[in-house]
Amino acid sequence: MKSATGLTGSGSRDWVVQRISAIVLAAYTLVVLGWLLCHSMSHLLDYTHWYGFMMTKPMKLFSLLTILSLAGHAWVGIWTVFTDYVNAVGVRLVLQAATVISIIVFLFWGVQIFW
């Protein structure tokens, strides 16, 4: 039977989504953390530099892609944790619904920061 609460309804497709989003998230984390590290070390961490970096077209697109990846990655990951540890069906459905709603809110919130 297909899982109704997984992301794509297919285990192998969820698996692929988790891996592709992982690569995007890892790349974004390294770029943004690397930038923050370099600029805080050289005392150049101010609004002008930060805004000038994050709001360039490539970074806005990269941020959008990352927010989408985060939504997919979190959906699959939290689904895995709940299906493994929460055995009561009713409780699990409530938790999964709350997770999905949170992810959708985060998604719109994140997009709205950049657009």
Place this chain on the structure above:
Amino acid sequence: MTALKSKRPVNLPLSQVISVNLKSPVAIGSILHRISGVVIFLLIPALLYVLQRSLASEQDFNVVHDEIFGNVVVRLVVWVFLAGLIFHLIAGIKHLLADAGVAEELQSGRNASWLVLVLSGIGIAAAFVWVVL
């Protein structure tokens, strides 16, 4: 029928499950990968809030930089977030490499898990120095 019955123990006490798993770097890494993922997920709203305010205006940026991050409790939370992120990232890279056939055997997998624990430990300690101190 009795011959078909499995003799494996069921309902092991949690203390035994924990003591057996603590001997395996693979098991430690696996559960930490899950815990760190949940920690990151729970802190997403805080991350989005800081991101939004830091980009809203120069005044908001300065409030985040001086007042919000000036609070040591906030910096501790940021460190917890970074610790989760560092571990999840390094363990995730190991996972993707294993998917590609790198370090997927018993001994190589154990070694890779040790490496993940050591590298992330160093990273998390460095993050403490950077963010909290």
